[in-house]
Amino acid sequence: SADLLGQQPPRARSPTPAAAPPLSRRARSLAMAESGGSGRGPPSPGAGAALRRWEQLRRRAAAPWARGLLAVAVGLGLLYAVLRVPLRLRDGLAAVTVFLSTLTPKFYFALTVTSSFISGLIFVFEWWHFRKYGTSFIEQVSVSHLRPLIGGAENSPPPPAAFSAGDSDTSRQNMPECKVWRNPLNLFRGAEYSRYMWVTGKEPLTYYDMNLSAQDHQNFFTCDTDALRPSDTVMQKAWRERNPQARIKAAYQALELNNDCATAYVLLAEEEATTIVDAEKYFKQALKAGEMIYKRSQNCHSQSPQHEAQLRRDTNVLVYVKRRLAMCARKLGRIREAVKMMRDLMKEFPLLSMLNIHENLLEALLELQAYADVQAVLAKYDDISLPKSAAICYTAALLKARAVSERFSPETASKRGLSTAEINAVEAIHRAVEFNPHVPKYLLEMKSLVLPPEHILKRGDSEAVAYAFFHLQHWKRIEGALNLLHCTWEGTFRMIPYPLEKGHLFYPYPSCTETADRELLPTFHEVSVYPQKELPFFIHFTAGLCSFSAMLALLTHQFPELMVILAKA
Numbered sequence: 001s002a003d004l005l006g007q008q009p010p011r012a013r014s015p016t017p018a019a020a021p022p023l024s025r026r027a028r029s030l031a032m033a034e035s036g037g038s039g040r041g042p043p044s045p046g047a048g049a050a051l052r053r054w055e056q057l058r059r060r061a062a063a064p065w066a067r068g069l070l071a072v073a074v075g076l077g078l079l080y081a082v083l084r085v086p087l088r089l090r091d092g093l094a095a096v097t098v099f100l101s102t103l104t105p106k107f108y109f110a111l112t113v114t115s116s117f118i119s120g121l122i123f124v125f126e127w128w129h130f131r132k133y134g135t136s137f138i139e140q141v142s143v144s145h146l147r148p149l150i151g152g153a154e155n156s157p158p159p160p161a162a163f164s165a166g167d168s169d170t171s172r173q174n175m176p177e178c179k180v181w182r183n184p185l186n187l188f189r190g191a192e193y194s195r196y197m198w199v200t201g202k203e204p205l206t207y208y209d210m211n212l213s214a215q216d217h218q219n220f221f222t223c224d225t226d227a228l229r230p231s232d233t234v235m236q237k238a239w240r241e242r243n244p245q246a247r248i249k250a251a252y253q254a255l256e257l258n259n260d261c262a263t264a265y266v267l268l269a270e271e272e273a274t275t276i277v278d279a280e281k282y283f284k285q286a287l288k289a290g291e292m293i294y295k296r297s298q299n300c301h302s303q304s305p306q307h308e309a310q311l312r313r314d315t316n317v318l319v320y321v322k323r324r325l326a327m328c329a330r331k332l333g334r335i336r337e338a339v340k341m342m343r344d345l346m347k348e349f350p351l352l353s354m355l356n357i358h359e360n361l362l363e364a365l366l367e368l369q370a371y372a373d374v375q376a377v378l379a380k381y382d383d384i385s386l387p388k389s390a391a392i393c394y395t396a397a398l399l400k401a402r403a404v405s406e407r408f409s410p411e412t413a414s415k416r417g418l419s420t421a422e423i424n425a426v427e428a429i430h431r432a433v434e435f436n437p438h439v440p441k442y443l444l445e446m447k448s449l450v451l452p453p454e455h456i457l458k459r460g461d462s463e464a465v466a467y468a469f470f471h472l473q474h475w476k477r478i479e480g481a482l483n484l485l486h487c488t489w490e491g492t493f494r495m496i497p498y499p500l501e502k503g504h505l506f507y508p509y510p511s512c513t514e515t516a517d518r519e520l521l522p523t524f525h526e527v528s529v530y531p532q533k534e535l536p537f538f539i540h541f542t543a544g545l546c547s548f549s550a551m552l553a554l555l556t557h558q559f560p561e562l563m564v565i566l567a568k569a
Contacts, residue, residue, distance in 0.1 A: 105560030405480030442468030
């Protein structure tokens with residue numbers, strides 16, 4: 001009846017739907033795509049038609065006959081490209097020929113001169129970089145930056161071995177031969193290093209070397225109980241100061257608080273004293289105070305661990321002061337007194353052999369020419385179980401060379417052969433050269449000496465400088481010793497053709513010595529490198545390119561027409 005009356009029928013009220021679960025982000029995006037992309041209302045008729053046409057096209061493209069047509073089209077495109085490229089190349093070659101035919105001899109001359117100049121600059125820079133850092137700049141950049149981009153990081157060589165100045169067990173297990181050691185014959189800063197700087201204007205010590213010395217002073221002369229004594233607290237800060245004047249000022253402040261502060265006298269003797277005589281006066285005051293403190297620590301060292309640490313510190317101070325007093329006596333010419341002090345020190349503290357006091361004793365005995373005593377010291381310390389040094393190896397070689405050097409002649413030896421004593425001397429020299437191959441150049445005065453650093457690297461150039469600085473006079477004193485060394489030392493390298501891979505009497509030569517020596521030795525000293533590195537490929541390449549370009553420039557300048565004809569041909 002409602003239809004007949006033209007009225008709208010009443011709409012039935014739909015039941016309230018239950019709450020639907022929230023849609024995920026992917027479901028919401030699909031729903032928006034089906035609704036025309038707006039997400040606000042039902043899809044329009046045009047959008048639905050477009051979607052239906054797209055579905056039809058996709059089904060047709062998936063048909064086999066459509067794939068065949070696509071393959072035919074791709075084949076025709078490739079055929080066109082193959083036929084087109086030779087034509088383009090021919091046109092390009094024709095254009096290049098026309099361009100070259102219009103060039104004048106001046107252009108070729110300018111081109112060759114510019115090429116020669118640029119390659120010359122690259123060659124000079126490569127040579128400078130190799131001389132300073134030991135590597136090729138182009139090779140270093142290619143290995144560091146280009147190889148990871150190409151994907152060769154897996155096969156890249158390991159980084160160069162680092163050197164260690166600490167006492168960590170891990171470092172010693174990895175590379176025991178690259179550990180930096182305290183120089184047993186190091187000079188006095190105020191009386192020797194500073195005087196050298198005043199005269200020459202050059203800094204003999206590097207920052208790295210002085211930083212290691214500061215760490216040594218803090219380890220030797222400080223302990224946990226310093227906070228209980230104001231003077232030791234001041235000295236604890238003084239050893240950390242970088243400015244020498246600030247350290248000296250702090251030492252005087254410590255003496256104002258305690259006139260028996262031994263470490264304050266040590267600092268003044270090392271840095272403020274400008275002569276060995278003044279340094280000896282300060283060390284005598286330090287000895288008087290140090291012995292009193294040491295006896296006091298001995299009486300109460302078993303009370304607590306802090307007292308044991310204080311006893312170790314006082315022992316270090318006392319040993320250091322006595323050793324430096326013996327060195328002062330040696331420098332002032334009282335050699336027998338110095339020998340007695342060193343022997344007494346080694347007897348009183350036999351467990352401190354790591355301080356290498358026997359090397360000071362060897363040098364003093366050589367100055368006295370007491371070769372029998374030198375041999376006795378070598379018999380004790382030149383043992384297979386003890387660490388070697390250049391002083392041990394070269395002193396042993398010097399004693400054996402002394403027995404035959406006076407009558408040694410290369411011509412006579414080549415005719416009659418070597419005697420047993422001469423063979424022993426030559427073998428001792430080869431052993432010493434294998435341990436440190438840098439020493440002979442300084443003993444034979446093929447390289448100039450500098451002041452030795454406060455720290456040395458075993459088997460490195462720094463150890464060679466330190467040894468030759470004190471022992472060159474002993475080799476000169478024995479007639480014929482340097483001549484025997486000059487005739488035989490290079491034969492060592494024939495016995496060890498690959499020193500980095502294998503050794504003869506010692507471990508293979510470490511590869512980290514050059515890096516450490518550059519940190520220990522001053523910049524004005526040319527560091528000795530062993531084994532000698534071959535020139536990198538890029539130095540040869542740039543040198544050849546520069547020479548070839550210069551030759552072409554010269555020929556172009558002398559014969560312009562002929563060179564133009566050759567270039568066009």
